[in-house]
Amino acid sequence: MGNVRKNIKMGRKVSMRKQLISALVLAVALTTSITPTFAAEKVEVKENRGNVFSAKDIVLYKTISDDSKQEKEKAMVEHKDAIKIIKTYIKTNELPIVSDVNDPTYQQFVLSLGGSFDEFSEEEMGKIVSFVKFIDLYENHEKNDKLKQYKNKLTNNTILSEEENAELNSLLPVSSNAESTAENAVSTNDEVSGSSMSPMTVYSNGYDNIKARDYAYKWWDGRNPAYDYYAYKEGCSVYDTNCWKKWNDCTNFVSQAIYTGGMKLRYGSHYTSSSSWSYGVVPSYSWGGAHNFYLHWKSRAGIASSVSALQTGDVVNADFGGDGQIDHTAIITKNTGSYSSNKYLTQHTSDKKETTTLANWYNSGYKVYGYEMDKASN
Structure with missing residues (x-):
């Protein structure tokens, strides 16, 4: 019996020793795995x-x-x-x-x-x-x-x-020398009317322009309750149409459409950063602000040099006064040719479905910045 107790005590000591060793090994392993992340965070903070x-x-x-x-x-x-x-x-x-x-x-x-x-x-x-x-x-x-x-x-x-x-x-x-999207010289003989000329496809970067278009069609005159941050911020219900008048929703709407089309969210160092494009408890500035949207997508997609390059599902920004402040965002939902008059826009604030083309913007002297979403990094 004494030997049994002795063996039990020895077993307990061995077991405790094993537990201590296991705990030590685990601690070392955790330290090893955590250290690089912690170091990276420190570097990031130092840079900022x-x-x-x-x-x-x-x-x-x-x-x-x-x-x-x-x-x-x-x-x-x-x-x-x-x-x-x-x-x-x-x-x-x-x-x-x-x-x-x-x-x-x-x-x-x-x-x-x-x-x-x-x-x-x-x-x-x-x-x-x-x-x-x-x-x-x-x-x-x-x-x-x-x-x-x-x-x-x-x-x-x-x-x-x-x-x-x-x-x-x-x-x-925005610098006056910054690249913008030039309008093609309009030739009515070359214009095509009728069905869309844009390819209906999922591009190599995963963007589905038709999904983006269909989302815009579905919500052009409504507000998706899944994106209720701006209504909440204004202290009203997204289901109340009077609430919609309290903020400019053009960029929020377009962000929803291209996200539905497959553009992936980006998380920068902070939601205010132009490298961020995300929707969450607090959306990134680039999600709902036209100027911030420009800052993000000019780097991520580049600026289309000519309006002829823009297709269904592509996005456009407008600077109304040419002062360098981006004022508006819309999505092209119908494309019937190579010219500005062939690029039909769908937008919020005010809510419109293809009642306006890019020709209206150019004829009004607006500066236009277009993004070919199939060329965006994703």
């Missing part, structure tokens, strides 16, 4: 501590003058017809918008009308487009104030946070 920009990189937006007050007074006279048309439109549609040039909500609403060519007569739209371009430049005073604040920080060698670097990146205007 530096400033991405210097004071000399700060470029201000174009404005009409240095006196915003004088600009407003002049606009009330020069654009009085457009202001009256828009005021009537707001009243008729019972929109919760105050007609005040200094109100950011009003400014965003006016800009959203830059793609509403079927809502007004040609004469009215001409006046509205002119006012849209004024607003596009007028709102730059506020952007320039922010840029000047960043310039002062950088001049004083202040280290910007990761969020500040990302915000500054999204604030800076």
